[in-house]
Amino acid sequence: MTKEHQAIPCPDCNREKYFEGLCYWCKNRKERERYQAMTDKEVVSSITNIINKIETIKEWKDVYKDFCNLLAYKDIDTTEIAEAAFKKEIFYPHTIYRNVSVNVRDKLIEMLLQPDCEEASNILMCLALCGDDKVKDTFFKLEKNPLPWRKNLFVDLSIYAESGGWTFDEQGEKSDVIYHECYSLQKSNRHDNTVKAGTILKDKCPICDCNLIDILTIDGNDERLAFLQLKGKVHIPICPNCASMCEKTIIRYAPDGNSTMEIIEAYSDENYLSEKELNKLVSNKLTLSKTQKPIFYACGIEETCTIGGHAEWIQDWQYETCPECEKKMKLLSSISWNELIDGSDGSLYIEICTDCHIIIIFHQQT
Structure with missing residues (x-):
């Protein structure tokens, strides 16, 4: 391999990349941190600049980026x-x-x-x-x-x-159809099991034979998540291979922690998820944030996973109808695959009907 095509470790996180400077993840994280660290005076100045240049917001460049990030991280x-x-x-x-x-x-x-x-x-x-x-x-x-x-x-x-x-x-x-409270799931070494993303299960998918995982295990007893009204620990099992290649996955959960899974209209019976990718997925360090985030937190520059709040829809917004009560379901969580497996595309959207104890999961592709 020639020198110009050799992997270069990111100076912040040691991820391998093939260009100088920070990797994609660290660059976006630092950008988020920059907005979060803005003083009130700096926020007012940025808002004034957006107003003065409002005609350029449709160009998806500086003014658009400032607006979206100020909304996501400063709740302007x-x-x-x-x-x-x-x-x-x-x-x-x-x-x-x-x-x-x-x-x-x-x-x-x-x-x-x-x-x-x-x-x-x-x-x-x-x-x-x-x-x-x-x-x-x-x-x-x-x-x-x-x-x-x-x-x-x-x-x-x-x-x-x-x-x-x-x-x-x-x-x-x-x-x-949304919760008006929002928390993020971000990589951390802090011990907090309130939300666990990606726990491998012993069961296999009946369609592709991939190991099932609990994409989320949520402890509804934690006071931060009282707004979800889960009344116990909820396990959300999926097939990580089929979840992105089926119409949707339906979960029926119980307050005692038991859940069943049904895959609707799988597109393939082949398992495309390697053991290496599966191990990466379940070894993530995503942890529930200590404090609430702005309701549009998922709509900033940094790909993220959230509990509650608005989603950043890759395609059109999509709210499922509960198959039992036929009411619209609420967005429980949005999960960027890229936060679980580096280089992955798309997001999972998890919606819930707490009256009927039903969760529906679907995927949107970039």
Whole structure:
């Protein structure tokens, strides 16, 4: 092997790479830490810069990156940014409108009520991020009495509402599809077994014969996770090979820790996961954070695993319907495969119905 193609250890973590400087993981970690260390004055200055350059946010470069990372790591109030964006008729990223003044909210609704609204899809997602009672009432009314622009949409307004973390039923009753608390799972040598990611099991997958794992074991008795209302320790078994190659996995769990797994529509009966990769997966050091994170923590620059909060959807947002009660399920966790096995693509999304003790897991690919 020539010198220029020899592996170079990362100066921070010793991961092998083939370029100078920090590896991908350490570079993103340091970037996250930089945002987290910002003073209030620096945050205000960055927000002012975003407002002044709001027209460049659609270029997915500096201003876009600053906005997403400030939202993820500093939980900024977006009211002033939303005001500036609305004046320029900028409706993306939709999270700009996470916080809006009553004036901007009402003007967005006014636009939506126009029969020929050309920005209906984007405005719906902007309003969904606001998600107050007036927005819900407007969505419900328009779902029952659609305007001409509805024919250009692929899904109902109750599905658009889900992009903001909530939905409504046939009677207009509102319910959340996310938890409004969020914790991260990050690599640490700290001893904390509240959440364990990747525990190998003795059982084999009935489809591909790969070892099953508990992708997560969650101790719902820990006070940090009281918001999940799990009332005990929950095991979430999956086939790590089939999980990314099937429509979904259905878990039925019990408060005593027993769980059963059902794979729905597997795409292959071949095991593509090597023993080396499996060992990497179950030897991760992911640990539940000591303190809460911002609700959009998963949407920052660093790939991560979270319990609660919003997900960073690789494709479109997707909230499953509970097969028992037919209510929409809540996002329990999002897990980046790359955090478990270096170089892996895609994420697992884990959703739960605590009433029926059912969990559904599905994969989205980058």
